[in-house]
Amino acid sequence: MSAVEDAPLESNVDGVSLAALAAQMGYGDESVAQLGVLWGKSAGRAGGTLNLLLSHMLDTAAVAEQIWHGMLAEKLKVLLNGLGGGDGLRFFTWLCGVHDCGKATPAHQALDEVSAAPVLAAGLRWPYGQKLRDWRHTKAGGKILRDILKDRWAKEQIDWVWPIVAGHHGTFPPVGALNSPESRKDHHGRGAEWRAVQAAVVEVFTRAVGYPSLDAAQPSRAPSRSEQLALSGLVIMADWVASNESYFTGIADLNRVSVAGARERAHSAWVDLGLCGGWGRLPVPGADDVVRERFGDIARPFQRLVLDAARRMAGPGLVIVEAPMGEGKTKAALAAAEVLAARFGADGVFLGMPTQATCDPMYSLMHAWASGFGGGLERQVALLHGKSRFNPEWRKALRRSDADSAAAGASGFSCDDFNYGDDMYGGPGGSCDKPEREAPAEWFLGPKRGLLVPFVVGTVDQLLHAATRTKHVMVRFAGLAGKVVIVDEVHAADVYMEQFLTEALRWLGRARVPVILLSATLAPGQRRALTWAYLCGALGLREFSGDALPEPGGYPSVTAVTASEDAGARFLVEHAQPWRPSLAVRVEVLEDASAEPSQVPGVVREKVGSGGVALVIMNSVKRAQYVYQELMAQFGEDAVLLHGRLCAADRADRTGECVRRLSPGGERPRRMVIVATQVAEQSFDIDADVLITDIAPIDLLLQRIGRIHRHAGIARMTGMETPSVVVTGFEVRAGGPRFDGACEAVYGSYRLLRTAAKVLEARDGEGWQVPADVPQLVADVYGEEWPVGEESWHPAHDASKSAWLTDQGRRAGSAEKFLLGNRNDDGAPTLAGLHRHETSGAVDDEELSAVVRDGDPTVEAILVRRSDRGYCTLHGARIGINGEASENLLDEVLGGTTRLPAKLTTAAKEQLRPLNGWLGHEWLKRWPALVLEEDGTAQLGEYTVGYDRELGLTVERDGGPGQRQSRVG
Incomplete structure (x- = not known):
């Protein structure tokens, strides 16, 4: 198989079939026939008809064109134009389309017996049977490009391009993986015909996308490693879209494969899928107030x-x-x-x-x-x-979009008037009518x-x-x-x-x-x-x-x-100057390091017994539940409990009610007590009069203080005009403070000790000016110098610091093995071998979140109750005998979602499964159900689990001394 490199070629090849194009390039009938049997996707993965390799490569290139015109950021176009000598679109389509050239190997062509028969009949043979070694087409593609380009491109350009081809299934192999001796027969068979057809696939495809030769496709420079990573992701996106058999049904005749046909398929898919980008080219805002223009507020x-x-x-x-x-x-x-x-x-x-x-x-x-x-x-x-999906606004958008999709149907748009211009790169062409999605x-x-x-x-x-x-x-x-x-x-x-x-x-x-x-x-x-x-x-x-x-x-x-x-x-x-003056915050200390903070309820009664709004933040669910139960007798409905072990519906209802009543313009109550865990620490837009809180590192403590006297113009009770915070969870001792076990377990003693020193200093002084004092307070606690002169605390401080440094080093080290880069890769110019080191086996976002957060893994389950006729929701609405939920009850079912403590994770993964009636439901099929029996409890391993409408999830070790809650809410 050979081609004439300078063979005359029509300037516009859009409508030319690839069989005709190959013939124009000088390939003989036998060679064209071989190109016409290499398959890219079997009939089973291409809508019932085999899709030729060159067809799929052109489909992917055409999708790349849609990405360029429909969603690619201008900065990435600039990057690609720099790589492509001013023609970034052409280079981008080439890079995306060439990704599957590694399928032109015996190892791939032998994978499907039916698809392999014409390949063998065309004279492209392999030495043994239909099953060859596991020589993946990804690595094969990298090897093909390295072999073909060796004498035609600069080494620097070959070195960054081949890993993108070899990595298009998600991992980048090292260069050594392309040269294993046992894979040679799987790659080239026994004859030179495979080398020839591999080169032909790449060369014909290159001419089809508009390059006069493979040499002309050489990029003008090498992008940075990060830019290569982004380009690799875009190649994968193009491949995923072009692999959708609903839009890219197989074409088994090379005489029917053309650029124009691929572009029409890609355009139809793009429009029907509703894919699009963001701003496009955005003009730089003028000198006017952008904040006021976008949000209506003077900056x-x-x-x-x-x-x-x-x-x-x-x-x-x-x-x-x-x-x-x-x-x-x-x-x-x-x-x-x-x-x-x-x-x-x-x-x-x-x-x-x-x-x-x-x-x-x-x-x-x-x-x-x-x-x-x-x-x-x-x-x-x-x-x-x-x-x-529990966010009402997001769910509303998704439901409207689902309704639009159903209304459109499988062919709910018209694509009769394509006008792509004179060549493949002339523009995105006509538009298709399609209902607008809300998401x-x-x-x-x-x-x-x-x-x-x-x-x-x-x-x-x-x-x-x-x-x-x-x-x-x-x-x-x-x-x-x-x-x-x-x-x-x-x-x-x-x-x-x-x-x-x-x-x-x-x-x-x-x-x-x-x-x-x-x-x-x-x-x-x-x-x-x-x-x-x-x-x-x-x-x-x-x-x-x-x-x-x-x-x-x-x-x-x-x-x-x-x-x-x-x-x-x-x-x-x-x-700059802050928009409002600092507030003088009075700092008090309640020395109580007991496991059950028995003194806290008394302080709350003292502060707001006659009226006012108190926020109580405890560092564990157990401590919050204890305080809430102690306050219920006096405050009744004026008390609210918030923590992470409430079901989704109860937590959303309580949070919404607190924000509604305690935000500007809300119906501020005469008296209210919110008992919460760290869920109230951030993005909880309420305004309380007083804060009672467990000790926490200074930055988090200041975040909590940000919930009191948050808004101007609030009418406050007499005696509440000055913001105050009461810090508890520790006791002062000569040799250093003693902390509550839950507080120390969450945050460690080192930062808490340094924070305690600043708290005591403020108690004995004039409190804090917030926010003016914030930078210095954080600098003092997180700096190297001892923040105050408590000499008797020095030994405890030094010991806690040593333990903290050891723990920090251990935790940082445990993260390093999962980092994208690796110290052994310092200075590496390409992505080759990025995945040769240990790789996380996480397969979804839930498992991946466990990789990036150094905590014990937890499980979320939907709580339901068993009834005499099947099941009901957590709060009593009857659902089907197998758990089937009608659309009008779906919100209530999902509202029972609750995160279980880490100590229940092992048992939950072993015991819990979706209800049978959920298995066919788009939103419920992946959620495990925790079924509470008629007595309101369930058995998980060695624990009895229940749900109390006021307290939330309750967990008791069998035969143990009452509830033993996980330390973080």
Whole structure:
């Protein structure tokens, strides 16, 4: 098999069949016949008809064109244009389409006996039977490109392209894996005909997408490793779409395979799937108040500072925003994201929050914000976390979209008037009529694809997943590469999670992705670590040894950094006046380190017995339940309990009621007591008069203080005019404080001891000025120097510090094996071998979240009750004998979802399964059911589990001394 490289070729090959094209290139009848039998997808995976290899490759290239025109961020187009010598679209289609060239091997062609018969008949044989060794077509594709391009491309370009082909099933092999002796027969058979046909597949495909020769497809430079990762994810996306047999039914005749046909198939699929991007080319906002334009509020001085920094940055970089609670950080970040996106070609935004509960209000905010741009962008906002379907606004959007899809039917659009222009790259062509979805395309909401949605609100885990060495991590990273990335409450990351956060910042920095980090209480050391991580990525370094990071001179503040290998690092560090004056917070101490905080109820009665609003935050469910039960006798319905072991419906109802009554304009009660765990620490927009709280590290303690006197203009009871906080959970001793066991188990003694020193200092002094004192308080507790002069505590402090450092090192080390990069890969220019080290076996987001969070794994189950005629919901509504739930009862069934304590995980995984009536239901089939018997309890391992409408989940060890709750609520 041979071709004439300079054979005359029609300038427009769109309508030319690939059989005719191959003949024009000089391939003889036998060679064309061999190209016409190589299969890419068997009939069983291509709608009943075998799909030829070259057909699937062209389909994928055509989908790549749709990605380019329909959703690719401008900054990625600029990247590809730089790689493709000004023709980035052509190079992108080539890179996506060539991915499956490794299927032109005996190992793949022998996999399906029916599909293999014509291949053998065409003279392409293999030496032994139909079953060959496990020589995957991914690695084979990498080897084919290396062999074919060896004398035609520069080594630097070959070295980064072949891993993208070899990694398109989700993992990147090392180069050594392409040269195993036992795979040679599986790759080339016994004759030269396989080498010839492999070269022909690549060369004919290359000519089909418009290159005059394979030499002309050579990229002009090598992109960074992060950019390669993003391109790899886009290749996989194109392959996944082009593998949908509903739209790409097989074509078994090479005379029917053409560029024009592939483009028509790709366009139809793209329109019917509803795939689309975000802003596109966004104009830079004018000098007017962007905050006011988008949110209707006049920008505060601090928000104007953030916007000014975004306008002044020399290039894409990192912006760290530090401001008090309630200052408007999120709105400032979204406004700044618009500026950064317009300046640097981003197409959307990812907003990461610390918890599922904090995501929901941000989804509403982003949805409303996106609607202000017009064009239906609000329909391209996704909520990504494990309980997103419980969010009423998100579920409403999904249901409307499902109804639209049903109304459209399998062929609910018209595609009669295609007009693609004169060549494959002339533009996206005509539009198709299709009902508008209220949510992003269903395709985007499949596994691992969520970050490809233009606008995403999700837990920070979604970002951290993109920094793990896991299968298909490149798809997640591709979703971030064209966005502005915002992470809120960034201080909430512990040392384990921080390893993944800094790894993500390295890769994002190298890909020149703008990142905005938000925090009310960021420690100086953490600020430096996050900044250095991004700079190391931007500069291609593992460690940064440049200028010291300037410290903010005030609070609130903005730290903006940019870097390039030519100009080095540039810093912009400025501060502004807060929008309201600091409050003097009175600090009191209640010395009580008992397992049951028996003194707390008395203090609550003293504080609000005659009226007022108290917030009580305990560090464990057990302590919160105890306090609540003690207060019930006096306060009755004025007391509310909130923790993470309430079912979803009860927790949502109680949280909503608290926010409704205690937010500005709400029906503020004369008296109210909220007893909660850490669920009240963040994004809980209430205004209380007084706080009684277990001790916590200073940054978290200040977050809790942010729930009192939060809003101006609130009419308060006499004696409540000054905010006050009572700190408990510890006792003062000469040799150092003693902490409640639950508090110490959650946070460790080192940070608690240093916080206790500052609490006692404030108690004996004039309290705290909040927010003015926040930066110094955090710096003192998280710094190296001893914060106050309690000499008798020094031995306890030094011992706790030593234990803390050991534990921090252990936890950081345990994260390292799962990080996307590896210290052995420092300086590696390509993705080859990225997955040769230990790789997490996580297969879904739930398991992956356990990888990025250093905690005991837990299980969520839906609680139902057994009845005499089958089952009923947790709160009594009857469902089917096998658990079948009608649509009008679905919300109530899902409302019984409850997270079980970690100590029940093993038993829950062994014992719990979905009810039989749930197995065919889209939303219920993956949820295990915890069935409470008629006495209201269930047996899980050695524990008896129940659910109390007031207290929530109760857990008792059989034969044990009462409830033994997990330590974190």
